[in-house]
Amino acid sequence: MKRIIAWLPDRVDGRTRVVAWIYLAAQIMLVATGGAVRLTGSGLGCPTWPKCTADSLVNTPEMGIHGVIEFGNRVLGGVLAVLAIVAFLQVVKLYRSRRDLFWLTLIAGLGVPFQAILGGITVLTGLTWWVVGMHFVASVVLVTLTTSYLVRVYAVPGPRYRAVPAWYLAVAAVTAVVVLITILVGIVTTGAGPHAGDDHTPRSGLNPEILQHVHAIPAYVTFALTLVLVVAAFRVGGPAVRRFTQYLLAVELLQIVVGLIQANTGLPGVLVGIHMTLAALLAAMMTAVVLSLYSPVSAARETEGSTADVVAA
Numbered sequence: 012m013k014r015i016i017a018w019l020p021d022r023v024d025g026r027t028r029v030v031a032w033i034y035l036a037a038q039i040m041l042v043a044t045g046g047a048v049r050l051t052g053s054g055l056g057c058p059t060w061p062k063c064t065a066d067s068l069v070n071t072p073e074m075g076i077h078g079v080i081e082f083g084n085r086v087l088g089g090v091l092a093v094l095a096i097v098a099f100l101q102v103v104k105l106y107r108s109r110r111d112l113f114w115l116t117l118i119a120g121l122g123v124p125f126q127a128i129l130g131g132i133t134v135l136t137g138l139t140w141w142v143v144g145m146h147f148v149a150s151v152v153l154v155t156l157t158t159s160y161l162v163r164v165y166a167v168p169g170p171r172y173r174a175v176p177a178w179y180l181a182v183a184a185v186t187a188v189v190v191l192i193t194i195l196v197g198i199v200t201t202g203a204g205p206h207a208g209d210d211h212t213p214r215s216g217l218n219p220e221i222l223q224h225v226h227a228i229p230a231y232v233t234f235a236l237t238l239v240l241v242v243a244a245f246r247v248g249g250p251a252v253r254r255f256t257q258y259l260l261a262v263e264l265l266q267i268v269v270g271l272i273q274a275n276t277g278l279p280g281v282l283v284g285i286h287m288t289l290a291a292l293l294a295a296m297m298t299a300v301v302l303s304l305y306s307p308v309s310a311a312r313e314t315e316g317s318t319a320d321v322v323a324a
Contacts (some may be wrong), residue, residue, distance in 0.1 A: 019104050023112070023164055027101045031164045034119075035157040039291045041091060042150050045085045045130075045286040050280035051324045054208025056081030060131035072294050095120035098160070109170045111163050119156040119227040126153060140202035147198055151294045158295040162302045171305035175247050179240070180304055186236040190297045191230040194290050200226045208282055221276055230270070240300065245273040251303040258287050265289055268307075 020027055043070040050053055056070070056077035057063035063070045063082050070078030084305040099120050126149045133142045173180060200222040237260050244253045265290040273282035 016104075020101055021104050023102075023105070023109065026032060027165055030094070030098050030101055031157075031161040034091075035154070035295065037087065037091050037094055037152045038150065038157050039083070039288065039295070041087050041118060042154070042291040043148070043284065043288045044087055044149065047286040048081050048084050049143070049208040049239050050206050050284050051077065051080055051139075053077035053080040053207055054143075054212065055134065057085065059133065060134045077170075078079070085130075085284065087129065088123075088272070092123050092127070095123045095270075110237055111168070111170055115156060115160040115163065119153055119160065122153050122156065125302055126150065143208065143292040144198040144202055148195075151291060152289045153196060154294050156300040159302060162228065162299055167303075168309040170308045172308050174303065174306040175252065175304050179243055179247055182236060182239055182243075183301055183304060186240060187234060187297050189229050189233045189236060190293060193233055194221070194294065196226045196229060197286075197290060201283070201287075203276055204283075205277070206280060211319050227270075230263075230267065233247070234260075234267065242323045249303075250308065252300070255293050255296065255303045259293070259300050262296050264290045266293060288302045 048056070053076070054078070056074060062068050062083075063078065070082035080103075095116070099113075099116040102109060102116055126146070126246045129142075129146045129149050133139070133146050136142050145149055175183075198217070199217070200219065203217040203219040203222050204214070205219075207214060237256065240256045241253075241260050244256045249258070265287060267280055269286045269289060273279060273286060276282070
């Protein structure tokens with residue numbers, strides 16, 4: 012035990028950063044594989060939970076490819092649980108100096124078993140569309156938490172100040188809210204569409220064609236607001252703000268293109284899966300943009316903005 016404690020990092024180092032990258036990548040990959048489960052009709056490939064069948068913890072040959080896909084998604088959930096523990100151990104000795112990292116890994120780590128239990132409920136309830144939607148929301152929340160962890164791993168510790176004008180922060184906050192609305196409406200739209208995860212799973216009963224148009228409204232509002240953020244960042248934002256707003260815009264462009272193609276080609280499963288994965292990336296990039304609007308107080312002392320709002324570490 013003493014050797015393990017001695018091995019744990021006492022500062023943010025290369026190991027911490029590598030784990031942070033893998034942690035975020037695995038969370039996004041879980042969204043992608045979860046989409047594959049649903050889009051291949053494998054939602055009940057393992058018909059029970061926590062076991063795959065009443066008599067087997069793992070999938071059996073008789074279950075075919077659907078069992079492989081569903082159980083593979085569950086295995087990735089197990090990998091995430093291990094990553095959550097490793098990420099927490101990477102910063103547990105930094106509680107006093109980097110409480111931000113400590114609490115982010117703790118909350119995200121507790122979210123992993125909650126997400127697994129919610130996934131089990133989706134199976135036990137026969138893939139009810141709104142339960143599946145809640146499972147996706149949990150994944151998005153974990154993506155934002157692990158994105159925050161990754162960004163803060165590279166950040167200078169300590170209190171931070173608002174590094175952009177108040178109006179720019181307000182536009183970013185509105186954009187974040189509209190991004191959330193876009194994702195939530197997308198969940199409702201998917202719940203009315205053809206990809207239920209199993210041939211016998213009922214849909215919401217709502218009109219999917221109307222919902223597609225409704226879903227497009229906040230998506231285009233998000234795009235317009237992001238254009239404002241990108242253009243204004245060249246006047247009022249620092250390098251991180253400019254970089255992350257451009258990344259956000261790139262993800263949105265890809266998402267719009269994929270969304271238009273899938274809507275006009277009968278919602279092919281591959282494109283729907285890509286669209287779902289891009290939604291997770293959208294949440295990640297929006298989180299990074301918001302975090303980039305604050306800089307270390309030590310830098311504020313060297314600028315005219317030293318009197319701007321200060322927030323805790």
